[in-house]
Amino acid sequence: MARVLSGIQPSGIMTIGNYLGALQPFVQRHATDECVFMIADLHALTVPQHPDVVRARTIDAVAMAVACGIDASRAIVFVQSHVMEHALLSWILTTMTTMGELERMTQYKDKGQGQVSVGTGLFVYPVLQAADILLYDTDIVPVGDDQRQHIELTRDIAKRCNQKYGDMFVVPQGQYVDRGTRIMSLVDGRRKMSKSDASEGAYIGLLDTPDVVRRKIGRATTDSGKDIVVDWEHKPEVSNLIELFAACTGQMSAHIVAQYEGVGYGAFKRDLAEAIVACVQPIQQTYARIRESGMVQQWMDDGAQRARSIARQTVRRVTERIGLVPGDGHLGV
Numbered sequence: 001m002a003r004v005l006s007g008i009q010p011s012g013i014m015t016i017g018n019y020l021g022a023l024q025p026f027v028q029r030h031a032t033d034e035c036v037f038m039i040a041d042l043h044a045l046t047v048p049q050h051p052d053v054v055r056a057r058t059i060d061a062v063a064m065a066v067a068c069g070i071d072a073s074r075a076i077v078f079v080q081s082h083v084m085e086h087a088l089l090s091w092i093l094t095t096m097t098t099m100g101e102l103e104r105m106t107q108y109k110d111k112g113q114g115q116v117s118v119g120t121g122l123f124v125y126p127v128l129q130a131a132d133i134l135l136y137d138t139d140i141v142p143v144g145d146d147q148r149q150h151i152e153l154t155r156d157i158a159k160r161c162n163q164k165y166g167d168m169f170v171v172p173q174g175q176y177v178d179r180g181t182r183i184m185s186l187v188d189g190r191r192k193m194s195k196s197d198a199s200e201g202a203y204i205g206l207l208d209t210p211d212v213v214r215r216k217i218g219r220a221t222t223d224s225g226k227d228i229v230v231d232w233e234h235k236p237e238v239s240n241l242i243e244l245f246a247a248c249t250g251q252m253s254a255h256i257v258a259q260y261e262g263v264g265y266g267a268f269k270r271d272l273a274e275a276i277v278a279c280v281q282p283i284q285q286t287y288a289r290i291r292e293s294g295m296v297q298q299w300m301d302d303g304a305q306r307a308r309s310i311a312r313q314t315v316r317r318v319t320e321r322i323g324l325v326p327g328d329g330h331l332g333v
Contacts, residue, residue, distance in 0.1 A: 001032065001033050002032075002033045002034065002139040002140050003033070003034045003036065003136060003137060003138050003139050003140070004026070004029050004033045004034065004035050004036065004138070004139065004141070004142065005036045005037075005038065005132070005133055005136055005138040005140075005141055005172075006026045006035075006036075006037055006038070006142055006143075007037060007038035007040045007080070007132070008022065008023075008038075008039065008040065008061060008065070009039075009040045009041075009043050009044045010039055010040075010041055010054065010057035010058040010060065010061040011044045011047075011049075011057065011195065011196060012195035012196050013195050013203075013206070013207065014060075014061065014064045014195065014205070014206045014207075015183075015193055015194070015195050015203040015204060015205055015206065016183060016193070016203075016204040016205075016206060016244070016248075016276065016279070016280065017183035017184075017192065017193030017194075017203065017204075018195070019068055019206060019280075019283070020183055020244075020247040020248070021177055021183055022144075023065065023068040023069070023070065024068070024069070025177065026070065027068065027069035027070055027071075030070075030071055030074050030075060033140070035070075035074070035075035035076070036075065036076045036078075036138070036307065037065060037070055037075050037076065037077045037078075038078060038079075038080050038132060038307075039058055039061045039062055039065070039077075039078070039079045039080060040080050040132070041054060041079055041081050042080045042081050042086065042087070042128060043080070043128065044057075045121060046119060046121040046122045046125050047119075058079055059296055062077065062079070062296050062299060062300055063290045063296050064206060064283075065077060066286075066290055066299065067283050067284075067286040067287035067290055068206075068283055072299040072302070076303050076306045076307050076310075077299055077300075077303040078300065078303030078304045079303075079304065080132065082300065082304035082307075083135075083307045083311050085135060085308070085311035085312060085314070085315045086128065086131055086132060086135060086311070087128075088315060089131040089134065089135050089311075089314070089315060089318065090124075090127055090128040090130075090131035092131075092319075092322065093127050093130055093131050093134070093157055093161075094124055094127045096157060096160060096161060097127050097130075097153075097157060101153060101156070102123055102127070105126055105149060105150070105153070107126075107146070107149070108122060108123055108126075126150045126153050126154075127157075129150055129154065130150075130153060130154040130158075133151075133154050133172050134154065134157070134158055134169045134170070134172070134314070135310070135311045135314050135315075136307070136310050136311065136314070137169070137170040137310070137314065138170065138172045139170060139172060139173065140172065140174075140175050141154075141172050141173070141174050141175065142175045142176075142177065143174060143175070143176060144176065144177055144182055144192065145176050145177070145182070146192065147174070148174060148176060151172070151174035152174075154172060155171055155172065155174075158170070158171045158172070159171060161318075165321040165322060166321060168317065168318060168321055169314075183240070183243070183244055183247065184236070184237075184240040185197065185202040185203065186201060186202050186203065186204070186217070186219075186221065186237075186241075187199055187201060187220075187221050188221070188236075188237070189221070189232075189235075189236030189237035189238075189239060189240040190236050200216075201216050201219055201220075203216075204216060204217075204276060204280075206280050206283055206284070206287075207280075207284060207287070208280070210277045210281075213273055213276050213277050213280070214270075214273040214277075217241075217269050217272055217273040217276065218269055218270075218273070220241060220269065221237040222237055222238050222241070222265050223235055223237065223238060226264050226265060228256075228257060228260045228261065228263070228264075228265070228268055229242075229257055230242050230243070230253050230257060238265075241268070241269070241272060242256055244272065245268075245271075245272045245275055248272075248275045248276055248279040249275050249279075
C-alpha cells in the first residue's frame with residue numbers, strides 16, 4: 001500500500017472547496033492506501049492568531065475531517081503539534097536548505113506582498129512542510145497545483161540528503177488535482193476558493209445554513225452574458241459554478257451544460273444552491289453528532305500515538321546519519 005499524506009490548516013471555516021478538492025478524494029483512498037491526515041496547527045502560526053481561536057479551530061478541524069468521511073480508525077488523524085518530531089526534523093532540514101530556494105517560493109512572495117514586516121515562519125514554512133511529508137516516508141502527496149513548487153522543494157531536499165547521507169528519505173511524488181476538483185472563488189473565478197478570503201461571499205462554508213448558501217450563490221459573480229458553458233478563459237466564474245455543480249452532484253459538466261442550455265443564470269443558480277445544500281447537510285448532521293459525542297480528544301490522542309510511532313523511526317534514522325548523539329527520551333530514541 002502506498003502511504004498518502006494530506007492535511008489542512010485550522011485557520012478558518014472549512015469550505016466546500018476543501019471538501020470537494022481535498023477531503024473527498026482523500027476519503028476515497030482509504031480502501032487502497034495507507035492514509036495519514038494532519039491538522040497543521042504549527043503552519044497556522046505563520047500569521048497572527050488568537051490562542052483561543054487556534055485551539056477551537058483545531059478541534060473543529062478534527063471533527064469536520066471525520067464528518068467529511070475520514071475514518072479515524074483506519075487513517076492516522078492527528079494534530080501536527082502533538083508530534084514534536086515535526087519541529088525537530090524541520091530544524092534539521094532548515095540547515096540543509098538555502099536562502100535562495102526559499103526566496104524563490106512564490107507563495108511567500110504573494111503572502112508577504114505589501115506587508116511592512118514578514119515573520120520568519122512565513123519564510124521557512126516550506127521546510128516545515130517538507131518535514132511533514134518526509135517524516136512519514138510518504139509516497140504520495142495529493143495537493144493543488146499551487147503547491148507544486150513546495151513539493152519540488154521537498155523532493156530536492158530529500159534527494160540532497162540521500163546523496164549526502166545515504167537512503168535517508170523516501171522521495172515523495174506530488175499528485176496534483178485536476179481542474180474539475182479545484183473549486184474557485186465565487187467572486188473571482190481565477191482565484192482558488194479560500195476560507196481566509198476577506199469576503200465571506202467568496203466561499204461556501206461547510207457549516208453554512210441553507211439560506212446562507214442560497215444567498216451566496218445568488219450573489220456569485222457571473223458575467224453580462226447568459227450562456228452556461230465551460231470556458232475558463234472567457235467565462236471563468238460561470239465555468240467554476242458549472243464545475244461546482246458537477247462536483248456536488250456527481251454529474252458530468254457536459255450534462256449540466258446541456259441541461260441548462262438557454263435557461264439563463266437565475267434558474268441555474270437556484271438549482272446549484274439546492275445541490276450544495278443537499279451536499280453539505282449530511283456533513284453538518286454528522287459534525288453535530290461528533291461534537292456531542294466527545295470523541296474528538298480520543299481521536300487526537302490515538303492519532304498522535306500512531307503518528308509518533310512512525311515519526312520516531314524516521315528521526316532516529318536521520319539523527320544517527322547526521323551524527324547527533326541520542327539521549328534518553330530524545331531524538332526519536
